Amino acid sequence: MLDALIVETHPTMVGSMTELDDVTLVQHTSHQDTAAFEVLYRRFHPRVYNFIFRMTRNTELTEEATADTLYAVWKSAASFKHKSAVSTWILGIAYKTALKTLEKNSRHTQKRDQSDLLETVEDSHPDHDPARVTGTLMESDMVQQAILKLSPEQQAVVQLTATGHSCSEISSILDCPTNTVKTRMFHARKLLQRHLQFTAGVKGD
Amino acid sequence: MNSSSTTGAQHDAIVELLPWYANKTLEASDQQRVQQHVSQCPECQSELALLTLTNHAIASEEIPVPSATAGLNSVLQRIQQEKSGQKSQAYTSSGTEPDNRKTVIQLAKTWFHSLAAELSIPQWTIAACAGVLAVAVVLQQSMTTTSVSDAPYTVLSSGESPVTTRFHVEFNQPVDITTARSLLSQPLENYTEAVEWSVVDNTSFALELPESSLPVTGKIELISQLLENVQQHPDVKSAEIAP
Numbered sequence: 001m002l003d004a005l006i007v008e009t010h011p012t013m014v015g016s017m018t019e020l021d022d023v024t025l026v027q028h029t030s031h032q033d034t035a036a037f038e039v040l041y042r043r044f045h046p047r048v049y050n051f052i053f054r055m056t057r058n059t060e061l062t063e064e065a066t067a068d069t070l071y072a073v074w075k076s077a078a079s080f081k082h083k084s085a086v087s088t089w090i091l092g093i094a095y096k097t098a099l100k101t102l103e104k105n106s107r108h109t110q111k112r113d114q115s116d117l118l119e120t121v122e123d124s125h126p127d128h129d130p131a132r133v134t135g136t137l138m139e140s141d142m143v144q145q146a147i148l149k150l151s152p153e154q155q156a157v158v159q160l161t162a163t164g165h166s167c168s169e170i171s172s173i174l175d176c177p178t179n180t181v182k183t184r185m186f187h188a189r190k191l192l193q194r195h196l197q198f199t200a201g202v203k204g205d
Numbered sequence: 206m207n208s209s210s211t212t213g214a215q216h217d218a219i220v221e222l223l224p225w226y227a228n229k230t231l232e233a234s235d236q237q238r239v240q241q242h243v244s245q246c247p248e249c250q251s252e253l254a255l256l257t258l259t260n261h262a263i264a265s266e267e268i269p270v271p272s273a274t275a276g277l278n279s280v281l282q283r284i285q286q287e288k289s290g291q292k293s294q295a296y297t298s299s300g301t302e303p304d305n306r307k308t309v310i311q312l313a314k315t316w317f318h319s320l321a322a323e324l325s326i327p328q329w330t331i332a333a334c335a336g337v338l339a340v341a342v343v344l345q346q347s348m349t350t351t352s353v354s355d356a357p358y359t360v361l362s363s364g365e366s367p368v369t370t371r372f373h374v375e376f377n378q379p380v381d382i383t384t385a386r387s388l389l390s391q392p393l394e395n396y397t398e399a400v401e402w403s404v405v406d407n408t409s410f411a412l413e414l415p416e417s418s419l420p421v422t423g424k425i426e427l428i429s430q431l432l433e434n435v436q437q438h439p440d441v442k443s444a445e446i447a448p
Binding site: 046049050053066071072140162166182185196197 | 227262266
């Protein structure tokens with residue numbers, strides 16, 4: 001029935017689409033309706049851009065990966081199976097695209113071996129009190145710097161949690177078991193804690 | 206520093222849930238369970254403070270988001286090109302643009318190979334002939350006072366042949382002639398209109414490029430460039446100059 005409706009009204013004006021919910025827009029998009037896709041694109045562009053930028057920290061790569069993500073949404077709209085929210089599905093595509101972008105452009109993006117970081121932290125400040133961390137580090141930029149030291153997979157878990165996603169939603173976006181999400185978060189927290197201890201130590205010295 | 210009322214294993218399980226307790230996405234029963242534990246566990250309180258700080262740092266970061274219009278237009282253009290069968294977009298943006306500096310020797314090699322195959326004679330025979338021909342050309346050049354670049358272009362044959370350059374192009378998949386023309390419009394550059402197409406079978410085509418459409422000088426380089434352009438196209442299985 002929906003098919004017939006779309007065929008008859010195609011192409012639909014963008015204006016009449018803006019009120020439609022995400023699922024309906026994806027359905028229209030799966031029938032090659034560029035007006036619906038345009039609304040979907042504009043609706044998700046900021047969220048996808050933010051998500052990818054937090055992983056790449058590069059505006060040029062982020063713009064490219066965002067367009068690639070939403071182009072992939074156009075191409076694979078018919079494969080959306082309603083198992084998750086549209087936003088979860090699109091962020092899943094964005095995550096894979098961001099990882100590919102980082103892999104392709106590894107020399108342009110900040111990377112640091114985590115084991116090196118841990119060694120530095122432990123060797124330099126072995127006697128810092130963990131309780132001091134939360135007491136002294138109330139500056140967001142220090143936390144943001146610490147987050148940059150995480151792997152892209154860990155960064156994704158941390159930022160998705162911070163932006164209000166549940167563990168099972170993150171599991172869907174990252175296409176991995178919830179236990180993997182918990183493990184990545186656990187290691188990310190430990191790494192953040194140690195880095196912040198180190199930074200606090202440097203500031204305090 | 207666990208609560209006396211919970212075991213180490215229970216504490217560890219609670220610690221795992223803390224990030225989602227902090228962002229309030231746990232189910233109600235879990236949310237309550239974690240809350241009870243945290244109220245009595247200094248270690249979890251410290252962890253929770255760090256998580257709250259981290260979440261705040263991420264959520265409060267202002268990331269300037271550019272307008273969606275430019276990206277949208279480029280994607281719509283990709284879609285439009287795809288719809289019209291012009292997959293050349295991927296061809297040009299893939300970073301694998303053909304190196305247009307294919308040498309005349311490579312072109313000659315392709316031609317000699319195809320000639321050998323056509324005449325069913327050993328390739329070494331052709332290679333030997335090519336060698337003799339090359340020596341003759343060098344000798345001829347050394348004896349003349351006019352440089353090649355200054356010499357006017359003359360057709361060495363009787364004038365009837367070759368009047369066209371023929372390519373044989375095979376695609377990876379069956380394709381109709383209209384789509385095939387469209388696919389190769391970019392590789393053939395400004396000569397797209399001049400090329401005459403004929404169907405060999407459902408994947409192969411014969412392309413004829415009249416000599417009259419080619420420039421007087423640099424003809425061989427141009428043909429080799431066009432051939433390589435076509436060979437580099439992702440949908441093309443093979444392309445060669447037909448004898």
